[in-house]
Amino acid sequence: MKNDMKINRYLEKAEEAFEQNNLIKSLNLYNKVYELSKGKDVDAIINLALIYDFWGKSEKVKEYYKEALSIDDCEERAYYGLAAIYDDEGNYAKAIKLYKKAIYINPSYHKAYFFLANAYDVSGKKDLAIYTYKRLLSLSPLDFWANLNLGSIYEEKDQNDLAYKKFSKALKINPHNYLALFNMGVICCKFNMVKKAAGFYERAIEKNxxxxxxxxxxxxxxxxxxxxxxxxxxxxxxxxxxxxxxxxxxxxxxxxxxxxxxxxxxxxxxxxxxxxxxxxxxxxxxxxxxxxxxxxxxxxxxxxx
CATH class of the missing domain: 1.25.40.10 (Tetratricopeptide repeat domain)
Structure with a gap:
């Protein structure tokens, strides 16, 4: 009981230090939790992985996430974290498999849907990317980047009516984003609305x-x-x-x-x-x-x- 109280106190202080961007202090406190819990506190392990990820120590990060999964194989954060590492390394097959595991455990995991869709997109699986962005948007219709990215895939596939709708939605969410303005310029050109396209490009330049x-x-x-x-x-x-x-x-x-x-x-x-x-x-x-x-x-x- 006394140990649990001490662990909780260290966890609170570690989280506070992390939020203040004092990563060394946070690391030391999470390590204390790790020692007191004999390596069994999953929150401490996940946060140690996050700190090492911030420092770019990907192999260390992988070790911690795998350790978390050895304690709890339903820990969606660990699957997502591992997926993100493999995604950054360009190992999209592994990343996709792990994002899907995170979503299976937590069907409302917005970030996992987003990066799964992106992994499908960059690995050339456009239809699966579309399907995944749609699932994300069914959970979060006002996700700016999901609307914009889905519109970009439609535009690549020359499904310009669908692209126009998604870019329009993105601009309603954020009227000042230069990429959304630029993409609307592209679509307007495809529809031969040249004057409108020029206006969107000019506005995109104003913003960036x-x-x-x-x-x-x-x-x-x-x-x-x-x-x-x-x-x-x-x-x-x-x-x-x-x-x-x-x-x-x-x-x-x-x-x-x-x-x-x-x-x-x-x-x-x-x-x-x-x-x-x-x-x-x-x-x-x-x-x-x-x-x-x-x-x-x-x-x-x-x-x-």
């Missing part, structure tokens, strides 16, 4: 000036009908995302369209310096045919590639 794809997609809208405006948009992107090779590549193509050969050449050289693998595309790109004939380009190829 460092997301390079917003500049690219917005510029492409103006590529042939207002090339100089497109160049200005790409220049804004380059100012905010200076190391993004494809913005230089695309601006080079825009300059080539209006016969600004020297500027086009400068940009394509910069793109190749940042990403030499572009050379294959540069040598085949019809828009850059005149640029490839310039002496400055030939000299660069001779000296640097």
């Amino acid at each position: 000036k460092n997301y390079e794809y917003s500049y690219l997609n917005l510029a492409v809208i103006y590529k042939y009908k207002d090339t100089e405006r497109g160049i200005k948009i790409l220049s804004r992107g380059i100012d905010n995302c200076s190391e993004v090779h494809f913005l230089y590549y695309n601006r080079s193509c825009f300059y080539a369209l209006i016969n600004e050969k020297n500027q086009a050449c400068e940009d394509i050289i910069q793109a190749l310096k940042l990403y030499p693998q572009f050379l294959k595309y540069v040598l085949e790109d019809e828009e850059l045919e005149k640029i490839r004939q310039l002496n400055s380009f030939k000299e660069f190829i001779h000296n640097y590639i």
Whole structure:
């Protein structure tokens, strides 16, 4: 009884230290609980795993989660924690199996559903990802990221009506998220609602000036009908995302369209310096045919590639 009281006191202090981000103190207190309980307190073991996970000690984390499961094989937190480690390592098959175990034990485990769906998505199992996101949304309809991610999968599969609905729902939940705004721009372009798409891209840029794809997609809208405006948009992107090779590549193509050969050449050289693998595309790109004939380009190829 006295031991139990001491354990509870240490657990309270350890949790308080953890919440205050005093991880060393928290670790020491959980270790005391571990010793007093002779390694049988599952809460202490789970929290020791969380601390070591914060420090990136994945093998140590695995040991603690497996130890917790050896005490209680219905401990959903341990299955989820192990799954997250394997997920980070790219071992999606193991991660999926463990997320499913956590959900089997706790059918309302929101985080497990979310990361299970994501693991299915990144491992190419799109239909299972859709099914899992739907199950999550049946539990939590206002989950912003579940709506957004499900919409992205629908958009990849060209199920654009469904994608539009999910992106719209995500924006109702969070009207200021740049990715939701960007994705709505993508869908509006697919529906040929170009003016609306441009508005969404502009709003996405307002919310995050460092997301390079917003500049690219917005510029492409103006590529042939207002090339100089497109160049200005790409220049804004380059100012905010200076190391993004494809913005230089695309601006080079825009300059080539209006016969600004020297500027086009400068940009394509910069793109190749940042990403030499572009050379294959540069040598085949019809828009850059005149640029490839310039002496400055030939000299660069001779000296640097």
